Amino acid sequence: MSLKRVVITGIGAVSPLGSDSLEMSQGLEASLSAVQYMEGWDTYKGLRCLVAAPAKAKDEHLIPRQSRRSMGSMSIYSVQAAQEALNDSALPTEILKTGRVGCIIGSTMGGAKSINDVYENMASQRDLTQLTSMKFFQCMSHTAALNVSQYLGINGVVMATSAACASGLQAIGTAYDLIRLGSQDVILCGGAEELHPTVTASFDILFATSTKYNDRPQLTPRPFDANRDGLVCGEGAGIIVIESYEHAMARSAKIHAEIIGYQTCASGLHISQSSKEALASSMRGALAAAQINSKDIDYINAHATATLQGDKEEADAIREIFGDKVPVSSLKGYMGHTLGASGGLELIASLFMMRSGRIYPTKNLENVADDCQGIWHVQKPLKRPLNFILKNAFALGGINASIVLKRLSQ
Amino acid sequence: MIKEEVIKRINKVFEKDFEIDLKRLKPDAQIFNDLGLDSLDIVDLVVALQKEFSVTIRDDARVRNIRTLNDIYDFILLLGEERKKENIKE
Numbered sequence: 189m190s191l192k193r194v195v196i197t198g199i200g201a202v203s204p205l206g207s208d209s210l211e212m213s214q215g216l217e218a219s220l221s222a223v224q225y226m227e228g229w230d231t232y233k234g235l236r237c238l239v240a241a242p243a244k245a246k247d248e249h250l251i252p253r254q255s256r257r258s259m260g261s262m263s264i265y266s267v268q269a270a271q272e273a274l275n276d277s278a279l280p281t282e283i284l285k286t287g288r289v290g291c292i293i294g295s296t297m298g299g300a301k302s303i304n305d306v307y308e309n310m311a312s313q314r315d316l317t318q319l320t321s322m323k324f325f326q327c328m329s330h331t332a333a334l335n336v337s338q339y340l341g342i343n344g345v346v347m348a349t350s351a352a353c354a355s356g357l358q359a360i361g362t363a364y365d366l367i368r369l370g371s372q373d374v375i376l377c378g379g380a381e382e383l384h385p386t387v388t389a390s391f392d393i394l395f396a397t398s399t400k401y402n403d404r405p406q407l408t409p410r411p412f413d414a415n416r417d418g419l420v421c422g423e424g425a426g427i428i429v430i431e432s433y434e435h436a437m438a439r440s441a442k443i444h445a446e447i448i449g450y451q452t453c454a455s456g457l458h459i460s461q462s463s464k465e466a467l468a469s470s471m472r473g474a475l476a477a478a479q480i481n482s483k484d485i486d487y488i489n490a491h492a493t494a495t496l497q498g499d500k501e502e503a504d505a506i507r508e509i510f511g512d513k514v515p516v517s518s519l520k521g522y523m524g525h526t527l528g529a530s531g532g533l534e535l536i537a538s539l540f541m542m543r544s545g546r547i548y549p550t551k552n553l554e555n556v557a558d559d560c561q562g563i564w565h566v567q568k569p570l571k572r573p574l575n576f577i578l579k580n581a582f583a584l585g586g587i588n589a590s591i592v593l594k595r596l597s598q
Numbered sequence: 599m600i601k602e603e604v605i606k607r608i609n610k611v612f613e614k615d616f617e618i619d620l621k622r623l624k625p626d627a628q629i630f631n632d633l634g635l636d637s638l639d640i641v642d643l644v645v646a647l648q649k650e651f652s653v654t655i656r657d658d659a660r661v662r663n664i665r666t667l668n669d670i671y672d673f674i675l676l677l678g679e680e681r682k683k684e685n686i687k688e
Contacts, residue, residue, distance in 0.1 A: 253617045254636070317648055317656065321641035 191368040195436050195596070196444040198277025198376075198429030199536045200269035204241035204422045204523045208272050211244070212533070213540045215522065216548050221406040222523050223420050232385050237397035239405040240383050241422030241524030255339050258325035260299025262382035263335035265425035265529075270336045270376050277429040277441065279374065281341075290345035290375040292363045293332040293427065294355030295528035300384035302326035332380040332425070344372050353491070354452065354583035355379050356426060356531025361450035361589055363430055373435045378532030380425035387527070388421045394460060396495050397421075409494035409525070410552040411518035412503060412560040419493040422524030426532025444539045445577075446594045449478025455586030462498045462582055467505035470588035471578060475509075478592040482509050484576050485592075487547055489538045491580045492518035493525045494552075498582065503560040510563065517566040521551025531581040535591065542574045542595050604674050608667070611646045625668040633667075653677050 201208060204222030205215030215222065222241040229238045248256060248264045259267065270291075274281075283289055297303070302323055309318050325331060330348035337346040345366060349358040356379020363377035381387075391397045398418040401408035410416040428444075436443055451473030455466035475482060488506060492499045506516055519534050526533055541547050547570040556565050577593045609623045618633055629635050635643065644656050651674055655661055664670055 249617075254634070254639075257638075257642075317654070318645060320645050321638045 192370060193433035194364050194367045194430055194447045195433050196428050196430050196447065196539065197436050197441045198273040198275075198279070199444060199539060200272030200274070200276065200427045201424065201533055201536050202243050202245045202265040202269045203424040203426070203526070203533050204243055207244050207246045207268065209536055212537065216519070216537060216540065219551060220522065221551065222422070223405045223408060225402060225405050229385050232389065235385060235389055235392055236399040237388050237392050237418070237420065238402040239398065239408065239420055240388060241420060241526070242383055243422070243424040251339070257322050258338075259335050260302045260326040260331065260382060262295060262299050262380045262423070262425070263326070263332050265382070265423070266293055266332040266336050266380045266427065267339050269378070269425040269427040270340065273376060273427045273429045274340065279429065283374065284340055284342050287344050288373040289342050290363065290366065290372045291333050291337040291340075291342045292345070292347050292349065292359045292375055292377040293336060294349035294351070294359035294379045294531070295329070295332055295381050296350065296352045296355060298327040298329050298331045300382050300387050304384060304386055336376065342376070345375070351587045352583035352585060353525065353527050353530060354581045354587050354589045355528035357535070357579065357581035357589040357591060358452055358531070360428065360430070360447070360531060360535065361452055361591060364447050364450050367430060367432050374429060374431040376427055376429055378425065378427035379528040379530065381423050381527040381529045383421055383423035391419060391421065398494065407552055409520050411490070411492035411494045411520050411550050412499050412556055412565060413494070413553045414555040414557040416494040416496065416499060416557065418495055419520065420524040422526040424523070424526050424529045424533055426529050426534070426536050428532065428536065443596050445542055446596050447591060448594045449474040449476070449480070449592035450590070451477055452587070452589040454588070457586055459586070460584055462501040463586060464501045464504040464508070466586055466588055467502055467580070467582060468508055470590045471505065471509055471580065474578065474590035474592050478594075480576060480592065483513065485510065485514050485578050486572065486574045487541065487577050488514055488516045489534055489577060489579045490516050490518040491582045492550070493520050499557070500559040502580070502582065503563050507562040512562055512564045515547055515564045515566045515570055515572070517547055517550040519548060521553070522548070531579070531589065535579050535593070538577050538579055538593060542577055542593065545573050546571050547574070601671065601675060605671050607650055608647070608670055608674065611643070611650055615642065615646050623667060625666065625671065627667050628665060629667065647674065651677070
């Protein structure tokens with residue numbers, strides 16, 4: 189059986205930089221930081237990171253109440269991003285109900301605010317009578333996927349990948365595999381996440397958040413920098429439409445890029461620490477699947493969240509495979525770490541770079557840390573043809589994912 | 599409770615929780631057919647009414663007979679009367 193080729197034909201983004209993909213690209217071009225001080229977060233005892241990157245979504249009331257009632261903010265971002273991606277793809281809406289179109293959206297967990305609301309009621313008052321029928325739909329791990337599929341009437345494969353910060357890239361990789369195998373013709377896929385003090389707290393407890401820049405939010409996070417001190421949480425949704433190459437060609441679709449390789453793997457070593465060997469294995473696996481060599485890659489969009497340990501391991505892994513021959517940048521300095529959404533949002537940003545031939549530098553990278561040396565850090569905008577891009581996403585649990593994108597001339 | 603006050607508070611629930619314009623809230627409006635609520639909305643309506651009037655109605659069989667807004671007004675007023683009688687007995 190021959191595997192099908194898979195192409196990206198639509199993109200949609202709700203991000204800290206704006207309510208659609210155009211606003212995100214404009215924010216990146218202008219080198220804006222969406223990180224801000226979060227009013228009220230200082231009331232949480234023990235929370236040291238008081239900055240974050242909230243999403244800028246469109247008015248949620250544009251979604252009818254009966255569709256919106258089951259949506260927390262993560263699902264609202266997902267629906268808005270999916271609608272943009274669908275519009276961009278120009279897919280005929282009748283195809284959504286054929287069973288040949290799927291929806292796979294990953295996130296770390298269900299809606300953080302709704303989960304918190306439920307437990308505030310249940311734990312402090314042991315009271316179920318105030319819980320509405322919709323809370324559980326907002327709390328479920330597949331809340332984004334189910335809400336998008338219900339809203340758009342998609343009746344093919346609907347599922348959610350959940351591997352913390354690799355969730356979004358795993359969703360795209362899983363969708364890629366399903367289309368390659370011929371199980372689906374088209375899949376809306378990507379990642380989503382919503383911001384909440386409890387989400388930042390989960391990293392803060394592990395000493396993984398940025399805590400020294402609460403009075404200067406725009407200077408953090410600082411991937412690969414000597415003065416990096418941890419990650420900053422963000423939120424949003426990055427959704428793409430992917431389909432088989434034949435399907436796209438048959439309808440004369442506009443093609444953003446082809447996905448030619450995907451790998452996901454775990455370290456099996458440590459629950460929170462990244463492993464150079466596992467990160468390298470993920471990248472090597474994606475290159476092998478794409479049937480290209482490391483020297484073919486024109487740019488690496490790093491995961492690099494600005495944690496002390498994670499950035500070092502990723503730099504080590506990149507150096508081992510690519511040396512200092514391939515430009516590398518991280519986008520966390522612009523939008524924070526959008527966690528489950530980051531795979532989708534940053535892959536879309538990588539498509540902008542591929543289209544323009546202009547690499548966004550690592551924002552806030554002023555002095556490369558000693559432990560991140562030896563790779564080609566992009567510290568100012570860099571023009572070059574980008575025919576092959578490698579996108580990484582790494583997660584707690586030692587879980588890694590990498591995808592290779594190829595530019596197609598049309 | 600005065601009927602006008604009960605009507606105002608119930609209508610407020612419909613306006614806030616179900617985003618229905620006050621102009622559409624006629625006493626004879628059918629909750630499902632005219633106001634567009636469905637079975638899941640009824641679960642949330644019960645939660646909202648319990649909170650608004652500090653009553654427990656989730657397992658009250660009479661809820662199943664409610665069809666119109668006026669049925670809700672009357673039901674809440676009846677609960678008020680029943681509570682008053684209970685208080686007198688005590």
